[in-house]
Amino acid sequence: MSRDELTKIMLPEEKIPKFWYNVQADMPTLPPPGLNPQTMQPLAPSDLEPIFAKELIMQEVSQERWIEIPSEVRDLYKQYRPSPLFRARQLEKALDVNSKIYYKYEGVSPVGSHKFNTALPQVFYNKIQGIKRIATETGAGQWGTALSLACKLFGLEAMVYMVKVSFYQKPYRRSIMEVYGAKCVPSPSNLTEAGRRVLEKNPDSNGTLAIAISEAVEDAIKRDDTNYSLGSVLNHVCLHQTVIGQEVKMQLEMVDDYPDVVIACCGGGSNFAGITFPFIPDKIAGKNIRLVAVEPAACPTLTRGVFAYDYGDVAGMTPASMMYTLGHDFMPSGIHAGGLRYHGDSSLVSQLYHDGLIEAVAVMQNPTFEAAMLFAQTESIVPAPESAHAIRVAVDEALQAKKEGVSRTIVFNLSGHGFLDLGSYDMYLSGKTEDVALSDTELQESLKSLPRV
Amino acid sequence: MSRDELTKIMLPEEKIPKFWYNVQADMPTLPPPGLNPQTMQPLAPSDLEPIFAKELIMQEVSQERWIEIPSEVRDLYKQYRPSPLFRARQLEKALDVNSKIYYKYEGVSPVGSHKFNTALPQVFYNKIQGIKRIATETGAGQWGTALSLACKLFGLEAMVYMVKVSFYQKPYRRSIMEVYGAKCVPSPSNLTEAGRRVLEKNPDSNGTLAIAISEAVEDAIKRDDTNYSLGSVLNHVCLHQTVIGQEVKMQLEMVDDYPDVVIACCGGGSNFAGITFPFIPDKIAGKNIRLVAVEPAACPTLTRGVFAYDYGDVAGMTPASMMYTLGHDFMPSGIHAGGLRYHGDSSLVSQLYHDGLIEAVAVMQNPTFEAAMLFAQTESIVPAPESAHAIRVAVDEALQAKKEGVSRTIVFNLSGHGFLDLGSYDMYLSGKTEDVALSDTELQESLKSLPRV
Numbered sequence: 090m091s092r093d094e095l096t097k098i099m100l101p102e103e104k105i106p107k108f109w110y111n112v113q114a115d116m117p118t119l120p121p122p123g124l125n126p127q128t129m130q131p132l133a134p135s136d137l138e139p140i141f142a143k144e145l146i147m148q149e150v151s152q153e154r155w156i157e158i159p160s161e162v163r164d165l166y167k168q169y170r171p172s173p174l175f176r177a178r179q180l181e182k183a184l185d186v187n188s189k190i191y192y193k194y195e196g197v198s199p200v201g202s203h204k205f206n207t208a209l210p211q212v213f214y215n216k217i218q219g220i221k222r223i224a225t226e227t228g229a230g231q232w233g234t235a236l237s238l239a240c241k242l243f244g245l246e247a248m249v250y251m252v253k254v255s256f257y258q259k260p261y262r263r264s265i266m267e268v269y270g271a272k273c274v275p276s277p278s279n280l281t282e283a284g285r286r287v288l289e290k291n292p293d294s295n296g297t298l299a300i301a302i303s304e305a306v307e308d309a310i311k312r313d314d315t316n317y318s319l320g321s322v323l324n325h326v327c328l329h330q331t332v333i334g335q336e337v338k339m340q341l342e343m344v345d346d347y348p349d350v351v352i353a354c355c356g357g358g359s360n361f362a363g364i365t366f367p368f369i370p371d372k373i374a375g376k377n378i379r380l381v382a383v384e385p386a387a388c389p390t391l392t393r394g395v396f397a398y399d400y401g402d403v404a405g406m407t408p409a410s411m412m413y414t415l416g417h418d419f420m421p422s423g424i425h426a427g428g429l430r431y432h433g434d435s436s437l438v439s440q441l442y443h444d445g446l447i448e449a450v451a452v453m454q455n456p457t458f459e460a461a462m463l464f465a466q467t468e469s470i471v472p473a474p475e476s477a478h479a480i481r482v483a484v485d486e487a488l489q490a491k492k493e494g495v496s497r498t499i500v501f502n503l504s505g506h507g508f509l510d511l512g513s514y515d516m517y518l519s520g521k522t523e524d525v526a527l528s529d530t531e532l533q534e535s536l537k538s539l540p541r542v
Numbered sequence: 543m544s545r546d547e548l549t550k551i552m553l554p555e556e557k558i559p560k561f562w563y564n565v566q567a568d569m570p571t572l573p574p575p576g577l578n579p580q581t582m583q584p585l586a587p588s589d590l591e592p593i594f595a596k597e598l599i600m601q602e603v604s605q606e607r608w609i610e611i612p613s614e615v616r617d618l619y620k621q622y623r624p625s626p627l628f629r630a631r632q633l634e635k636a637l638d639v640n641s642k643i644y645y646k647y648e649g650v651s652p653v654g655s656h657k658f659n660t661a662l663p664q665v666f667y668n669k670i671q672g673i674k675r676i677a678t679e680t681g682a683g684q685w686g687t688a689l690s691l692a693c694k695l696f697g698l699e700a701m702v703y704m705v706k707v708s709f710y711q712k713p714y715r716r717s718i719m720e721v722y723g724a725k726c727v728p729s730p731s732n733l734t735e736a737g738r739r740v741l742e743k744n745p746d747s748n749g750t751l752a753i754a755i756s757e758a759v760e761d762a763i764k765r766d767d768t769n770y771s772l773g774s775v776l777n778h779v780c781l782h783q784t785v786i787g788q789e790v791k792m793q794l795e796m797v798d799d800y801p802d803v804v805i806a807c808c809g810g811g812s813n814f815a816g817i818t819f820p821f822i823p824d825k826i827a828g829k830n831i832r833l834v835a836v837e838p839a840a841c842p843t844l845t846r847g848v849f850a851y852d853y854g855d856v857a858g859m860t861p862a863s864m865m866y867t868l869g870h871d872f873m874p875s876g877i878h879a880g881g882l883r884y885h886g887d888s889s890l891v892s893q894l895y896h897d898g899l900i901e902a903v904a905v906m907q908n909p910t911f912e913a914a915m916l917f918a919q920t921e922s923i924v925p926a927p928e929s930a931h932a933i934r935v936a937v938d939e940a941l942q943a944k945k946e947g948v949s950r951t952i953v954f955n956l957s958g959h960g961f962l963d964l965g966s967y968d969m970y971l972s973g974k975t976e977d978v979a980l981s982d983t984e985l986q987e988s989l990k991s992l993p994r995v
Binding site: 097201242260261268465518 | 555632650653654717718721915918922923924961962964965
């Protein structure tokens with residue numbers, strides 16, 4: 090290995106973005122307004138005040154292009170930002186391709202994923218409004234961990250409803266949330282009406298993000314001192330994650346490069362939004378760049394869902410938004426990328442997909458772990474199973490370019506490390522992970538839960 | 543929180559040290575020579591050739607002050623080095639002290655601990671000598687993980703004998719080694735004579751590092767394509783870790799500071815050596831600086847052991863070295879800092895302790911976890927239980943300074959993160975961790991295993 094074979098592209102601290110980039114300022118079509126779940130009439134911002142901080146509601150509907158990052162949040166970003174951009178030279182070599190593969194590494198945050206980027210501002214805005222406690226849901230546990238730490242740092246209590254299948258698949262996720270002082274319960278729980286309703290129908294329910302959201306929202310509505318916080322999907326969450334893509338642009342400029350394709354896994358959409366939205370203006374201006382969202386074949390929201398109004402949660406307590414969705418009753422199989430099992434997608438991501446500005450692809454579980462293993466053994470970092478979806482497609486893109494006899498610049502977001510996901514790797518290594526694609530029958534069934542608008 | 547409340551002190555890539563610092567060049571007294579375990583006569587370097595790469599043997603006995611880091615190793619250091627030095631402002635605030643507390647964070651390595659600093663050069667020197675396979679032992683699993691990845695990056699096979707109690711306490715450690723392509727078995731195993739001998743006497747043996755070392759050494763002796771690799775204790779391992787302390791000195795210079803006290807946990811001694819040895823010349827020159835090794839009260843090698851010749855392993859296959867030791871038959875209780883359960887200590891560290899150049903202190907398990915929790919909730923990083931020993935003493939030093947009405951500059955090495963140690967935190971949080979100190983009877987018993995010289 091020679092001097093040039095390892096590349097870490099670092100920005101100085103002062104290059105941490107001072108503003109978040111709001112894609113709503115540049116979208117050719119804005120998503121239609123959210124609907125009040127009771128009246129199915131367009132939502133007024135004030136409808137959200139019982140559960141969200143005012144500043145976050147303003148960000149949700151803002152069309153300002155740049156929104157300033159509060160200094161209190163930016164100071165905490167400084168512990169781990171700017172995050173490194175790596176050139177994956179060892180991976181390129183192992184694949185024997187001449188495309189350039191770069192990855193942005195968000196696993197350097199103290200909680201090990203990009204989720205901390207939005208946990209900090211969400212808790213901050215709640216704190217300055219006098220809120221004392223935050224209720225939230227978590228799937229794989231990345232979000233719950235980030236929210237727990239952010240709450241501890243700003244002196245708020247955290248209450249986390251964790252999708253039951255992940256709660257038991259990843260017991261150390263609960264542990265780390267408790268280390269950060271949070272309370273974490275498996276969802277469906279008997280602490281809420283929404284949870285009890287699910288348990289009555291199906292005491293063995295594995296849980297879903299949509300159920301856990303219902304529980305957390307109900308918790309927040311019931312208590313004056315408590316607000317609700319969501320780790321993806323919403324416009325303000327996508328907004329906060331744009332620090333990622335802004336840094337990537339500056340880092341690529343440092344090496345005089347520009348991507349042909351930017352790839353990220355897509356669950357609720359904020360990770361994908363974070364790295365790709367800052368490239369949307371270039372795309373609109375006619376730049377030849379592809380932005381690719383990767384989802385599991387077991388939960389193919391963009392690639393096989395419908396573009397329709399749906400609720401964000403199972404009980405229909407959240408506003409109905411226009412999105413690609415599999416139906417809020419959708420019950421995904423227990424694949425190991427717990428963060429990618431959500432029935433819907435961010436309205437912003439959905440609209441951009443609908444308008445052809447972004448692409449989507451669905452991949453199976455085993456080829457994804459295969460790519461993750463190759464990555465770990467060449468680039469040294471064990472990726473989170475969610476992030477491995479992006480690796481799979483980055484590898485496929487590089488191989489495809491080779492087949493076409495061209496060299497491309499491929500960038501993907503390594504949204505988190507897999508130190509807390511080693512149980513999943515164990516399953517893969519012992520041949521126990523299945524390749525499950527959603528069946529048409531299941532899809533048609535779950536689409537029946539779409540609300541009438 | 544204001545702008546000044548978070549400080550990450552970063553060095554540019556070109557400041558990664560180009561040389562390791564060899565403390566043997568400056569020690570007032572060199573440790574007496576190691577003894578051949580068969581003859582108990584002073585060891586010739588060639589006695590080590592059946593199991594170690596020649597370059598490592600030369601480093602073991604070298605008295606050159608600076609030893610150049612091969613560019614192949616330094617290139618791989620670049621993925622994670624220079625590691626950050628943080629000012630622990632939130633911890634200081636929580637403790638309400640006016641001392642300055644800094645921590646060097648080695649958890650940024652892809653394997654999550656400082657062990658990678660020596661795994662890379664060890665495997666590299668074996669590779670250029672044509673060795674195809676490395677056998678090693680691991681306690682908590684940090685070392686085995688580092689060695690596994692280094693082997694994979696340089697294209698060698700790794701065979702890891704893991705202390706049985708840790709193998710079952712930390713199942714994901716085996717998983718990550720397997721992700722990196724290594725083979726990992728619980729020790730004592732029935733793959734070696736040394737393992738079988740222990741199992742005959744005690745089929746339920748929890749294992750010890752000393753047993754696992756015997757197994758790995760036997761494995762390496764038996765196979766021509768295989769060498770042995772040790773993750774701590776030896777002179778060359780301490781040498782490789784000095785990149786840590788060299789960076790710390792430069793980082794403190796950047797903020798115009800110098801430590802009153804440098805603290806690190808001490809198992810075999812290489813982590814402690816890594817951060818403190820570069821300060822030894824200053825100490826010898828009369829600088830007012832204290833270098834403090836922290837060990838668990840359950841395995842108090844420096845604070846309660848004897849300074850004598852002892853073997854590094856249970857079977858007496860390794861050379862006998864002059865060291866502080868509890869006797870190589872010592873069976874530590876199953877505390878959660880698996881990396882600190884070794885019966886002996888590095889000869890270099892032992893000699894420096896004997897000569898009064900360094901200090902040592904032993905701490906209990908529960909106060910250590912208490913400090914770890916406080917650290918996680920203020921500084922955001924969940925520390926490895928081993929590293930938490932250093933935190934405990936750093937906190938105590940800051941509180942003591944407050945009592946004395948003075949402000950001190952306290953630096954400690956946060957040698958690794960605790961993402962794979964959350965089971966231990968779980969035990970602590972549920973009140974199941976015990977405060978165990980070694981009893982005099984146990985100590986006298988295990989000292990009987992010291993060889994006659």
